[in-house]
Amino acid sequence: MTVPTPRRAARVLLVDAAGRVLLFAGSDPARPDFRYWFTPGGGLDAGEEPAAGAARELAEETGLRLAPEELGSSVWRETIEFPFDGTWYRQEQDFFLVRVPTWEVDTTGFDAVERASVTGHRWWSRDALTATTERYYPSDLPALLSRVLGGETTC
DSSP states (O other): OOOOEEEEEEEEEEEOTTSOEEEEEEEETTEEEEEEEEOSEEEOOTTOOHHHHHHHHHHHHHOOOOOGGGGOSOSEEEEEEEEETTEEEEEEEEEEEEEOSOOOOOOTTOOHHHHHHEEEEEEEOHHHHHHOOSOEESTTHHHHHHHHHTTOOOO
16 A cells, blocks of 8 residues: 655635636646646645745736735645545645635746646636536535635626
């Protein structure tokens, strides 16, 4: 049995005025046919606090630049295990909620792995997430959005 590689990460629930969440489409380089949608974010640098990592990743992946304190506190935390590019990870990750009226995503800050594995992005409503047969992470994202956004309606 493979011992998972420990990893800490910070992710962002970037939600627009219509209540839609931004997700990236991607695949695992080691399994290119394994496609999925995921929130902006990624691994923390050594000694980096989750809010700082979330702000850094948000800037790199979307072009939206915020100070870590503008993200507030984590709205959710989970530990997951998953394979990526031939390595099995055990990842502790914090999620931060960021509200924007609208945002034009700028992916010019992607690193080499992201450029190779991310194929696009889309703003998803909770209803669209609930109805789709496509894979997305976290797998309970509609329920998480309901908890952090309350009863707000979406498109």
